[in-house]
Amino acid sequence: MRSVYMAELEELNKKMISMGMLCENSVAKAAQSLVGLDRDLAAEVVAKREEINREEREIENFCIRLLLTQQPVARDLRMISSALKMVTDMERIGDQSTDIADVVRASSLQKIPEGLNFREMAESVIHMVTKSIDAFVNQDAVVADAIISYDDVVDSYFDSIKGKLVGLLKNDKSDTTDMLDLLMIAKYFERTGDHAVNIANWVIFSVTGENRGVQGK
């Protein structure tokens, strides 16, 4: 039994969980700051960015060292190499949340117009991020598969919001800058969903060895 090696694999798991939670919280807070138009909360999200980046570098170095010292094969090799790829997507999720928070802070928006279901979209995205990280923790390819399909839901929310925003812009009753801000926020949420899908794909690779290819960034 390679007890040092087993302990290090455990450690990697823990680090991934911890970073996963950081990202989940970022998305949740960014969504909350939008819905409540809470600019202080948005500032908190921005402040967390550095920590997420640091964790990404730490996990990358840890994985590379594991590859060097333990020469993993089979299941372990897949797990470690997919962890390397997943932290990139997790860091991007952190970035998207920061971008959302930045827009919220800088925006002059006072109220989110009726009919724009940002709350539902945000909840879906948070659900996807949470579940993708759960799938990794439990090495559950079934859950991962479900997330990949669920992305359609998020995409349709985005299309609906975009359509309504176009309508509002045409009406000329609202502030164009604010509308564009909202469009960007919606896009950031949609991109977050895509990154969650990437994470799910890497989970499937880790569990089954099937490399389905990931969506572009």
Place this chain on the structure above:
Amino acid sequence: MSTILDVEKLNLWYGDHHALKDINVEIPKNRITALIGPSGCGKSTFLKTLNRMNDLVAGVKIEGDVLYNGQNIYDPSVDVTWIRKQIGMVFQKANPFPMSIYDNIAYGPRTHGIRSRVRLDEIVERTLRDAAIWEEVKDRLKKPALGLSGGQQQRLCIARALAVEPDILLMDESTSALDPISTGKIEELAQQLKEKYTVVMVTHNMQQAARISDECAFFLLGELVEFSATDKMFSTPTDKRTEDYITGRFG
């Protein structure tokens, strides 16, 4: 990819101990096949059944067929010395004879009737070149082989085995007693050799198996648990026992 050795229902007992249980495998031609597994799993025993070196062990009983190019090597009418000429072996510890380098290489051909000095010279040079050691020893062919370093001696043993022109080369943990540089040279040699020969190697170094073999067979407690392409075995093994072994989860 054709098969050069077809093993069917091979069973082996050392006295009462059932050392090989119902082995069925096809060894492909011109490839490197690695045999891996924990100590005592039967991989070396299996290797030695391929050139009937197990016949020399007292109290051994062998059932089953090993077909070499379609012919069963265990058929009583087969000349075992001819089998061993066609299927050569390199051992774990280099074992050159206490003779000159030249005589070591010439031993095999002389055994099989080649006496002409010219032919022997040609064989000696050719096999020492094939074993990537000609440049190092060409000026001291008459010196004792035991004066060479460990890595050189092992390459000499490979050349000696090649001198009888086998089809298959069996390597029984041939690099486990060598330093990394000598090991590297022999690994490279094995990869060149597979163009003309077939290599079957036992190794307990899994990185080595992953590095140079094309096919891999995992043995456990006398059974052949899994046999597949090396890439596949080391990325997505089929049997849990295989995965547990190669990831080091049982000890």
Place this chain on the structure above:
Amino acid sequence: MTETTASAGKLKKTAGTQATLENGVHAVFLLCGVLAIGFVLCISVYLIIAGIPAIHKIGFIKFITGTKWMPTATTTEPSFGILPFILTSIYGTAGAMAIGIPVGLLTALFLTKAAPKRLSSVIRSAVELLAGIPSVVYGLVGMIVLVPLIAKLFRISSGATLFAAILVLSIMVLPSIINVSATALDAVPQEYESASLALGATKTETYFRVSLPAAKSGVAASIVLGIGRAIGEAMAIIMVSGNVANMPGLLKSVRFMTTAIASEMSYAAVGSLQREALFSIGLILFLFIMMINAILNLMIKRKKV
């Protein structure tokens, strides 16, 4: 504090007694070693002192090359040529080795390589028994069985000949050759034999082309051992060789260097040239054996290197 000084004191005392004991034991070892050297020196010196006078009086060349040994001749000048004895010892030893080496080596090969375990241990015990049989018993059996047989076979009056001596000697050297060669063959690493077999050689080819050559220094040592035994044997051959101071012939009665000394010493007059000459034969024999031992040592040293 007192405890440590007390225990330190005890330590010193035990160290002291230990040192004395060590030195004492070493002294005993030294004494034994010196004694052994002393014995050899004494014998050598005595032989030289005893043997030189006769050689001096007779003349070395005449002594060594003279073909007639008649020390008690009264009608003619007594002659002291010991060439017959020297040649007989040489021929007898050579003959014994000519039979003993092939038989011994093949037996050793059989024992170590080819024989099944049980047969091998039976043969080994038999060989050990052979080694333990006293020379006089060999002589007895030779006298009772071999000598009449030879007489009948070759239709000569007496079977007590060089031939009989050679036969007896060859049986006597067999245990030495077999045991030492077998040990040397056992010591040949099995890897050499595996390598040879894996190249497609048969077992026989392997034994003769790999095992024997690899064991050659051990085999050579066994041969030298056998020679030493043969040349020094007296008791057995005195009973079968006929004891006549002839120039050697296979079916002639002969006398060896050893038997020459043994047979005449009892009645040679004290102070006579004959007695002194017998000592000289002893000296020459001793020189032969020294030479053989020197060769043996050289071979063993080479083997160690």
